[in-house]
Amino acid sequence: MRLYPAASFVTREALEETRIGNILVPKGVCIWTLIPTLHRDPDIWGSDANEFKPDRFIDGVSKACKSPQGYIPFGLGTRLCLGKNFAMVQLKVLLALIVSKFTFSLSPSYRHSPVFRMLVEPEHGVHVQIQRI
Numbered sequence: 001m002r003l004y005p006a007a008s009f010v011t012r013e014a015l016e017e018t019r020i021g022n023i024l025v026p027k028g029v030c031i032w033t034l035i036p037t038l039h040r041d042p043d044i045w046g047s048d049a050n051e052f053k054p055d056r057f058i059d060g061v062s063k064a065c066k067s068p069q070g071y072i073p074f075g076l077g078t079r080l081c082l083g084k085n086f087a088m089v090q091l092k093v094l095l096a097l098i099v100s101k102f103t104f105s106l107s108p109s110y111r112h113s114p115v116f117r118m119l120v121e122p123e124h125g126v127h128v129q130i131q132r133i
Contacts, residue, residue, distance in 0.1 A: 001073040002039045002056075002071060002073070003036075003039065003040070003050070003052060004036075004114055004120045005035045005036060005039060005073040005120060006073060006074075006119060006120065007035060007073070007074075007075075007118070007119060007120075008034065008035060008036060008116050008117060008118055008119065008120060009032050009033060009034050009035055010032075010033050010035065010072065010075045010076065010079070011030050011031065011032045011033070012030070012031050012033075012079070013028065013029070013030050013031075014026065014027055014028060014029050014030075014031065015027065033072070034116075035072060035073065036116055036120065038070060038072065039070075039071065039072075039073075041070070043066070044065045044066050044067050044070040045065050045066075045070065046065075074087075100133075101132065101133055102130050102131060102132055102133060103130075103131045103133060104128055104129070104130055105128070105129045106126075106127065106128060106129070107127035107128060107129055109127055110124075110126065110127045110128075111124050
């Protein structure tokens with residue numbers, strides 16, 4: 001979810017003139033936050049920001065990086081994805097059922113090449129070999 005979030009961006013409209021750092025954002029301007037860029041920012045995640053390290057989250061999401069708003073795979077604040085909790089529960093149940101009955105390995109022909117569009121997706125698909133346990 002950090003390295004390859006489901007959505008590529010969140011957008012917000014400035015409801016009033018707002019200052020973000022040294023930038024003055026006029027009222028009515030739409031601000032886009034690119035989630036993959038935020039999730040890989042070394043200033044937030046450290047020099048190993050591009051590495052898959054699940055142990056970053058061992059003390060919870062809020063302590064995984066330098067900013068509690070640095071991890072937003074479902075958006076943030078009042079516009080948080082309505083389906084977040086349902087999606088996470090569904091994912092846990094589905095994964096538990098699948099992992100208990102099958103083993104998975106990537107096909108030797110698989111080429112890792114994520115494409116950041118509206119959703120993050122594999123450019124060439126994902127070829128997986130599945131075996132029943």
